[in-house]
Amino acid sequence: MTSPVLTLPVLLQLRLRALFGIDARADVFCYLLYNDSGNSSSIARVLRLHQKSVYEVLERWAEAGVVQRLHRGYALNPEAVPPSVREVVSSGMRWLDWTSVYRALGRLLAAMAAADTNDPYIASSLFRDVQPEFAGLAHSLGLRLPPAGRYPAAEYFGPFAKVVSDILSRLGSGTE
Numbered sequence: 001m002t003s004p005v006l007t008l009p010v011l012l013q014l015r016l017r018a019l020f021g022i023d024a025r026a027d028v029f030c031y032l033l034y035n036d037s038g039n040s041s042s043i044a045r046v047l048r049l050h051q052k053s054v055y056e057v058l059e060r061w062a063e064a065g066v067v068q069r070l071h072r073g074y075a076l077n078p079e080a081v082p083p084s085v086r087e088v089v090s091s092g093m094r095w096l097d098w099t100s101v102y103r104a105l106g107r108l109l110a111a112m113a114a115a116d117t118n119d120p121y122i123a124s125s126l127f128r129d130v131q132p133e134f135a136g137l138a139h140s141l142g143l144r145l146p147p148a149g150r151y152p153a154a155e156y157f158g159p160f161a162k163v164v165s166d167i168l169s170r171l172g173s174g175t176e
Contacts, residue, residue, distance in 0.1 A: 012085070024053045032067065032076045033085065039073035048099060096140055101171070104133040108164070124156040131160070138163055141170045 012033075016026040027047045031038065038046075040055035047054070058074045061067040067074040111126040128148045138145045143166055146159035 016085075024049050024057050028054055028057050029076070032074070033081065037070055037073045037075040042073070046097060097136075100133070101137055104130065104137050107133060120154040120157040124151075124154050124160070127156055127160040134160075134164070134167070138167060141167055143167065143170075 013030050016030055020026040031043050040058055041051050044051040044054040062069050066080040068077055108130050115122050135145050145163050
């Protein structure tokens with residue numbers, strides 16, 4: 001087993017946790033890096049944190065000049081972002097909602113295990129069931145799911161499986 005390479009863009013959140021500690025600050029900072037702005041409620045919903053803890057972090061940072069208060073939320077002050085973090089963000093890496101990633105992959109795995117078949121027709125049907133959860137994930141990685149309506153019956157198996165393979169490849173590459 002090898003240690004993680006903390007300089008990889010995909011591990012930015014771990015680097016931020018080393019800087020901020022293990023609480024809402026690292027996650028809120030990471031969220032604001034990849035999203036232009038947000039309010040405490042929307043950020044808390046995406047990060048699955050308590051709104052009050054996110055609000056307190058944002059308010060303390062506003063007082064310290066780390067974030068700017070906007071009409072409907074907060075945005076990072078560009079001078080508050082260290083150059084090494086700016087490099088990672090400008091590398092093209094995108095924000096990933098990891099909870100949604102694991103939920104989509106878990107649902108696919110559970111559906112495939114429950115079906116316990118090698119029949120492409122049944123697998124295609126299962127793919128159609130989980131397709132909505134994969135659409136957002138694929139989009140966040142710069143991919144597009146094939147529209148299920150264009151592939152009748154078992155023909156959906158190949159195109160969907162290819163996109164799932166591409167998703168796993170991008171998630172595992174350490175560059176996305």
